[in-house]
Amino acid sequence: MPNLQDAVTDYIGSEHYLFLDSAQKEHAEQLLSYWCEQTTNTPEPDDIESALKTVGQLDLPLQARKSFPALLQAYFDYLESIGGFPKTSAWSMQIEYLEPQYLESFRDDGSMKGETVRKTLPKVGRNDPCPCGSGKKYKHCCTGLFS
Ligand SMILES: [Zn+2]
Known part of the structure; x- marks a missing residue:
């Protein structure tokens, strides 16, 4: 699959x-x-x-x-x-x-009912170059370290 x-x-x-x-x-x-x-x-x-x-x-x-x-x-x-x-x-x-x-x-202010903490998107996308400078895609390298 x-x-x-x-x-x-x-x-x-x-x-x-x-x-x-x-x-x-x-x-x-x-x-x-x-x-x-x-x-x-x-x-x-x-x-x-x-x-x-x-x-x-x-x-x-x-x-x-x-x-x-x-x-x-x-x-x-x-x-x-x-x-x-x-x-x-x-x-x-x-x-x-x-x-x-x-x-x-x-809600009118843009928050969501039942919301506890406003989440932010990870700063590095999975297909972006890894911030460690390896030249590999982030998902194939230091996944999780920079989010
Ligand atoms: Zn890396």
Whole structure:
């Protein structure tokens, strides 16, 4: 089975990505790869829900967080088209089901109900060069050390 997170990079380089709203593209790669990090490679409904909530609490513009379910569904559509992830339509249905509740949980100030600590995205992306200077990608080198 292909890797859910590595497929994010392929998605960003794919034709499917061209159709994404330009406002969504700004944080798309970061958000999707962060979401994948919070789940397993074969997420169950509970994983999908808790990872979605975690994204909702990220220190990012409210609009980017609110449009995340739509972004995730666009990503699942892409996965469905490349094959190898048999459960994508179930994941997509789950997001559709969770979206209204997710959107309602934002307060006017942009925080989320039930939020404890505002999370920040890791400073180094998985596919960025490793800060140690090895020349390798971060994910193949000092993963975890610089986040
Ligand atoms: Zn390193």
